[in-house]
Amino acid sequence: MVLHQLFKRLLYAIPTLWIMVSLIFLLSRVLPGAFGEQQLLMADESFYGKGSAQQRTAAYEQLLNRTNQQLPLFYISIAPILPSATADYSYLLPDFEWHGSQNQYHLWASQLLKGSLGVSFASNRAVADSILEAAGNTIWILLASMVAAIALALVLSISMVQHNRTHWRRFILSFLIVLDSLPLFVLSLLLLLLLANPDALQIFPAFGLSYGESAGLTGFQKIAYDLPYFILPILTLVLAEIPYLTNQLYNALNTSLQSDYIRTARAKGLSERTIILKHALRNALLPVITVLSDLLPVLVAGTIIIETIFAIPGVGRLLVSSVLARDFPVIVGIVVVIALVKMLSHILADVLYTIADPRIKHKAA
Amino acid sequence: MRKLLQDITYLWQYKWSFKLALTYLGVLLLAILALPFLPFSFGPNELHLSKVYLKPFSDATHLFGTDQLGRDVLVNSLYGARNGLFLAIPVMLIASFFGTGIGVIAGYFGNNTFQVRLKSLLWFILTLAVVSYYVVYLPIQLNELDQPVKHIYTSWAVGIAISAILWFILRMAAYWWPLLQKPILIPLDGSILRVIELITSLPKLLVLIAVAAFAPPSVVLLSAIFVFTYWTGTARLARAEMLRIRQLPYLEAAISTGMPTHRILFKEAVPNLLTPVIVAFVFGIGGLLTIESTLSFLGIGLPADFPSWGRTISGIRSNLSAWWLVTFPGGFLAITVLALQICSYHIVRLNQFKA
Numbered sequence: 001m002v003l004h005q006l007f008k009r010l011l012y013a014i015p016t017l018w019i020m021v022s023l024i025f026l027l028s029r030v031l032p033g034a035f036g037e038q039q040l041l042m043a044d045e046s047f048y049g050k051g052s053a054q055q056r057t058a059a060y061e062q063l064l065n066r067t068n069q070q071l072p073l074f075y076i077s078i079a080p081i082l083p084s085a086t087a088d089y090s091y092l093l094p095d096f097e098w099h100g101s102q103n104q105y106h107l108w109a110s111q112l113l114k115g116s117l118g119v120s121f122a123s124n125r126a127v128a129d130s131i132l133e134a135a136g137n138t139i140w141i142l143l144a145s146m147v148a149a150i151a152l153a154l155v156l157s158i159s160m161v162q163h164n165r166t167h168w169r170r171f172i173l174s175f176l177i178v179l180d181s182l183p184l185f186v187l188s189l190l191l192l193l194l195l196a197n198p199d200a201l202q203i204f205p206a207f208g209l210s211y212g213e214s215a216g217l218t219g220f221q222k223i224a225y226d227l228p229y230f231i232l233p234i235l236t237l238v239l240a241e242i243p244y245l246t247n248q249l250y251n252a253l254n255t256s257l258q259s260d261y262i263r264t265a266r267a268k269g270l271s272e273r274t275i276i277l278k279h280a281l282r283n284a285l286l287p288v289i290t291v292l293s294d295l296l297p298v299l300v301a302g303t304i305i306i307e308t309i310f311a312i313p314g315v316g317r318l319l320v321s322s323v324l325a326r327d328f329p330v331i332v333g334i335v336v337v338i339a340l341v342k343m344l345s346h347i348l349a350d351v352l353y354t355i356a357d358p359r360i361k362h363k364a365a
Numbered sequence: 366m367r368k369l370l371q372d373i374t375y376l377w378q379y380k381w382s383f384k385l386a387l388t389y390l391g392v393l394l395l396a397i398l399a400l401p402f403l404p405f406s407f408g409p410n411e412l413h414l415s416k417v418y419l420k421p422f423s424d425a426t427h428l429f430g431t432d433q434l435g436r437d438v439l440v441n442s443l444y445g446a447r448n449g450l451f452l453a454i455p456v457m458l459i460a461s462f463f464g465t466g467i468g469v470i471a472g473y474f475g476n477n478t479f480q481v482r483l484k485s486l487l488w489f490i491l492t493l494a495v496v497s498y499y500v501v502y503l504p505i506q507l508n509e510l511d512q513p514v515k516h517i518y519t520s521w522a523v524g525i526a527i528s529a530i531l532w533f534i535l536r537m538a539a540y541w542w543p544l545l546q547k548p549i550l551i552p553l554d555g556s557i558l559r560v561i562e563l564i565t566s567l568p569k570l571l572v573l574i575a576v577a578a579f580a581p582p583s584v585v586l587l588s589a590i591f592v593f594t595y596w597t598g599t600a601r602l603a604r605a606e607m608l609r610i611r612q613l614p615y616l617e618a619a620i621s622t623g624m625p626t627h628r629i630l631f632k633e634a635v636p637n638l639l640t641p642v643i644v645a646f647v648f649g650i651g652g653l654l655t656i657e658s659t660l661s662f663l664g665i666g667l668p669a670d671f672p673s674w675g676r677t678i679s680g681i682r683s684n685l686s687a688w689w690l691v692t693f694p695g696g697f698l699a700i701t702v703l704a705l706q707i708c709s710y711h712i713v714r715l716n717q718f719k720a
Contacts, residue, residue: 016559020566028579081503083510091507091516092523094498177710181703183655185662186695189681193688297568301659304570308663319571323578323665331575339567 006351013343024335025108028328029073067121068107072099075106108332117333122325127333130318135337138303138314141230145237145302146295150288152238153245158276160246161253172246180243185305188236192309196232204232233306240302241295248291252284259283286357293349296342369640369712376711383711386704393701397447407437409444409672421689430689432680442694445658445674446701452584453653456591461646463592464599469630469638471557471600472607479553484535484545492528499524554604561597569594570656577666587666591653599645606638640716644709651705658698674698 064070078094085091111118117127160169182190196204205228256262257280265275303316311317315334322330376383406426407413413435421430421438429438481489503520539545576590610616611634619633658675661667669676674694681690 016563016566020563024567024572024575027576078498078502081506081510083512089519091503092499092520177706178703181651181706182699183659183695183702185659185675186678186691186699189678189691189695193681193685193691197685197688199686199688297570300568301570304574304663305659319574320663320665323574326578328579331578335567335571335575338571342566342568 005354006347009347009350013347017339017343021332021336021339022105022109025332026073026105028332029069029104068104071107072097072103073105074103075099075101112336117336118329120322120327120330122322122327122330127329130330131315131333131337134313134315134318137312138307138316141233141237141306141312141314142299142303144230145234145241146292146299148234149238149241149245150292153242153249156242156246157249157253158281160250161257161276161280162272176243176246179239184236184240184302185309187239188233188306188309191232191236205229229310229312233310233312236306237299237302241298244295244298245288245291249284249288252287253280256280256283286353289352289356290349293342293345296345300338369643372640372712372715376715380711382707386707389700389704390708393446393704394450396443397450400443400447405437405440407440409436409441410670412436418684418687421693429693430687432677432687432690433683436677438677438689438693441672441677442674442697444672445677445694446697448671448673449654449657449698450650452588452591452657453650456588456595456653457646457649460592460595460649461599461642464596465603465635465638465642467557467596468600468603468605469607469634471554472604473611473626473630473634474553476552476554477550479551480548481551482539482545483547483549484539486549486551487545488528488532488535491531495524495527495531499527557600557604561600564594564597570659573656573660574663574665577660582666582668584667584671587657587660591656595649595653598649599642602641602645603638606641607634610634610637640712644712647705647709647712651702654698654702654705658694 061070075098077097077099079097081091081095108118115128117131119125120127120130123130156172159165160172179187195201253276257276262275262279265279270279300316303314304319305316306312307314307316308320315337318330319334322334373387377387413431415435416424416427416431417433417435419427419431419435422428423430427437427439429442431437432441499520503524504517507516507520535545572594573587573590577587580586616629616633619629624633654674657667658673658678661671661673661675662679663675664679667673667676674697677694678691681687
């Protein structure tokens with residue numbers, strides 16, 4: 001049953017994903033400004049600018065050849081009109097050209113189906129390798145921040161639903177609204193200014209990871225060495241995640257506290273604590289499964305901003321630096337990876353939900 | 366619409382935080398409209414290279430200090446507000462307009478009511494191809510080649526003529542070939558939901574950064590991507606509201622009196638779903654302000670001479686002790702977003718209690 005559902009979800013999700021990723025790929029090539037055009041063709045005082053115009057054009061063509069950018073973009077195209085075509089109005093007839101499989105889209109797509117994300121324009125490395133290396137840092141930050149955020153959100157929402165805590169509830173809710181309206185990059189910069197600044201409190205190291213310093217160490221020693229560098233980024237991400245998480249959990253808890261079985265539990269004379277922890281919380285935790293997969297956009301935005309600000313070599317920073325270098329294969333590769341992760345997390349959430357709540361399975365059957 | 370105004374006056378009278386937020390937003394709106402006429406001694410892009418990283422309140426002319434190029438932080442914060450809102454408000458207006466329209470159509474027609482004849486469908490598809498070639502693509506190409514204007518007019522005329530001829534041919538063909546008269550059911554709701562799902566299949570910031578990376582920085586392009594990614598939220602909301610309204614007796618009454626569809630939609634349905642759309646609009650402006658300054662903080666998508674909160678804040682990256690570069694524009698940004706959120710929060714709460 002679950003497997004059947006999983007298969008059906010995959011079948012529905014894959015075409016959507018394929019169209020979106022293809023669109024991003026085509027957009028990356030169709031918009032003006034090829035990689036290297038600016039550096040190689042402009043005559044200025046930079047490194048490449050000193051050669052003659054002929055040399056520069058030759059170098060540019062070589063680059064286009066190496067990166068396959070000289071090939072046509074898609075299977076079919078309309079030939080560009082020539083200035084001479086206006087004399088006899090022949091431009092009014094579209095001139096379709098068929099390119100066969102020698103085009104950028106076909107090469108990219110067939111590589112992708114074989115599991116390869118292509119080769120970076122800038123560093124000539126396989127994109128998958130760069131992403132895998134960067135993901136090693138990103139995943140730990142994301143996991144740690146999610147675990148901490150869920151724990152904190154649980155504590156906060158349980159403390160808010162208790163009857164005699166009106167002032168506390170009001171305080172927490174307004175605090176969360178203020179926290180939610182602070183943009184993530186401002187929040188992390190403020191934390192950086194407060195907690196990692198020689199002028200204020202210098203508790204944490206400001207930037208980067210301990211390059212080299214921890215190279216000879218292994219296991220726990222290495223983790224202990226790197227840990228201080230991760231604390232501020234994780235703290236920022238936790239602060240970015242808790243408003244949404246707490247709100248959802250609090251609402252779910254409130255709804256389940258109004259149901260009949262809670263009244264029965266109260267009538268039995270159970271303590272408020274047992275009612276919340278044993279009866280209400282279990283049902284309130286169900287929606288959280290979907291909430292976690294909804295968090296993905298926040299996490300993506302979070303890693304992009306946090307890794308840029310705290311100079312952590314992760315996926316987010318890789319994305320920003322390849323955007324600034326116009327390194328299209330890396331950008332498209334990251335888009336493909338995130339799209340895959342999003343699809344899988346949605347499907348996983350659905351399956352977990354059916355396993356956790358048998359009522360849904362019965363309804364579907 | 367009148368109900369929304371009633372809500373606002375009620376909240377204005379009884380909720381101090383709503384009153385404060387609305388007053389702040391009103392003052393801000395007036396200030397940014399009057400900004401070019403205010404007597405500032407320097408513009409937002411004016412450099413004073415002899416006065417870089419000036420501390421706030423230390424110099425009478427630069428009250429909030431200066432950044433790494435000697436640009437005044439106060440003036441830049443004000444112009445950042447102006448540019449941010451001048452980008453966010455039109456983008457959100459267009460996105461809400463399209464989103465509401467598409468959502469209402471999806472919710473009203475559903476999957477089994479919208480029918481067209483095969484000939485009209487064929488004509489629509491063919492004309493779309495013809496128009497996009499002769500009316501859009503070809504004139505752009507001709508314009509790039511600096512050809513005389515008469516060729517552009519010829520191209521437009523040919524495009525319109527071909528679609529007219531196609532219409533006649535299909536009409537004639539339908540007499541001999543009854544298959545063309547066959548009505549075809551179009552699942553509007555399903556296809557619109559599919560498109561929305563497609564656009565939201567990737568996180569917004571990722572799409573924005575990826576597409577903004579491919580083209581040279583430009584405000585117009587960025588606004589276009591914003592509209593493209595933001596209409597889906599309003600469309601979902603308007604669709605859900607329309608599905609609810611469609612079940613109400615008054616709409617059934619309107620349909621049974623034989624009111625034309627466009628009148629039902631505009632006069633009966635749309636005014637009743639405006640409140641959630643406006644709440645989403647206010648909420649969306651806050652989100653757009655955040656995303657716009659995030660992008661210009663990262664240096665992606667917006668031109669470098671575009672004064673923005675994010676651009677001023679990014680000065681901190683070259684000098685960590687310049688706290689005023691973050692506090693003033695960042696605080697300004699956070700307070701504006703907070704005010705917008707408080708406004709929409711109160712309206713949502715009020716409507717929740719009534720329902």
